[in-house]
Amino acid sequence: MATQTQQPPHLHLAELTAAQFLDIWKHFDADGNGYIEGKELENFFQELEAARQGVGVDPSHAAFKEKMKEFMANFDKNADGRIEMSELAQILPTEENFLLCFRQFVGSSSEFMAAWRKYDTDRSGYIESNELKGFLSDLLKKANRHYDDKKLNEYTQTILRMFDLNGDGKLGLSEMARLLPTQENFLLKFQDITLTAEQFNALFTLFDKDGNGYIDEQELDALLKDLCDKKKMQNIGTSGLTGYKRSIMALSDEGKLYRTELEIVLCRDSTL
Incomplete structure (x- = not known):
C-alpha cells in the first residue's frame, strides 16, 4: 500500500494548541513507540534549530552536535538519551498544556493512583471517555482555566489521541501513567x-x-x-x-x- 507523503508540521515557536502539539509529536515520533530518539531526535533538533534561526542548519557540523548535546542536557530530564512527551511539553510553548497542568494536580505516583481510583468510577480498570472528561474538568478547575463544554470535549479527544496507544477509545493504567514524569512512573520501573x-x-x-x-x-x-x-x-x-x-x-x-x-x-x- 502506497504511503502518503506528509508535510512536516512547521515548528513555529509561538504558542501551540494541544492539537498542534500532538501533530508535531506524531510526526517526529515516527515509529510511534512513545519517544523521539535516534534519527527522529536529530530530525527534530534540526527542525527546532532551523525554526529558531530562521535558516537551514547542517546536522553534520560539529557546532550542531555540540548544541544538540547541550539541548539534551537541559531537556532530557531522566538522561536516557531520548525525548518523551512530557519532556517535549517543556520545550514547545503549548498554550493548553495538559501535561504541565496535570503535574500541578498529580505530583507523585501515589497521588496518580488515588486519582485513578477516583475517576475509574465503574472499577473497570480503564478510564473511559466520560470518566476522562470528569477528570479533565476537575483538572482545569483546579488550574483556574476557563473552558466550555465544546472545549472540554476537544481536550478529552486530544488526550485520548495522545495516550490511547491501542486505539480502543479508553485509557488503561499504563497508558494514563505516561502523563507522569519518567522518574515518577513506577509502572515503567x-x-x-x-x-x-x-x-x-x-x-x-x-x-x-x-x-x-x-x-x-x-x-x-x-x-x-x-x-x-x-x-x-x-x-x-x-x-x-x-x-x-x-x-x-x-x-x-x-x-x-x-x-x-x-x-x-x-x-x-x-x-x-
Whole structure:
C-alpha cells in the first residue's frame, strides 16, 4: 500500500494548541513507540534549530552536535538519551498544556493512583471517555482555566489521541501513567513484573493468607518482595519497593486491596 507523503508540521515557536502539539509529536515520533530518539531526535533538533534561526542548519557540523548535546542536557530530564512527551511539553510553548497542568494536580505516583481510583468510577480498570472528561474538568478547575463544554470535549479527544496507544477509545493504567514524569512512573520501573491471569490468581491466593478476599499492606509487602526475587529485580532497592507499594496502596479501600485493584497493576494492560 502506497504511503502518503506528509508535510512536516512547521515548528513555529509561538504558542501551540494541544492539537498542534500532538501533530508535531506524531510526526517526529515516527515509529510511534512513545519517544523521539535516534534519527527522529536529530530530525527534530534540526527542525527546532532551523525554526529558531530562521535558516537551514547542517546536522553534520560539529557546532550542531555540540548544541544538540547541550539541548539534551537541559531537556532530557531522566538522561536516557531520548525525548518523551512530557519532556517535549517543556520545550514547545503549548498554550493548553495538559501535561504541565496535570503535574500541578498529580505530583507523585501515589497521588496518580488515588486519582485513578477516583475517576475509574465503574472499577473497570480503564478510564473511559466520560470518566476522562470528569477528570479533565476537575483538572482545569483546579488550574483556574476557563473552558466550555465544546472545549472540554476537544481536550478529552486530544488526550485520548495522545495516550490511547491501542486505539480502543479508553485509557488503561499504563497508558494514563505516561502523563507522569519518567522518574515518577513506577509502572515503567516495574514493567518486568507482568503476570498472566493464572499466575496472578495463584499469587493472590498464596498471599491472602487469612482468605478474607483482600490483601493488606504487610501481605502486599511480602508479595512484592517475592515477585522481585522471582523476576531477579535486585536493582529496585528498598526505597523503590516502598514507593511502589505506597502507589499500589493508594488504590486500596481503607488499607484493603481487593483482587480487582491489584490485578489492574500486576496483570491487565501492563504492556507499555
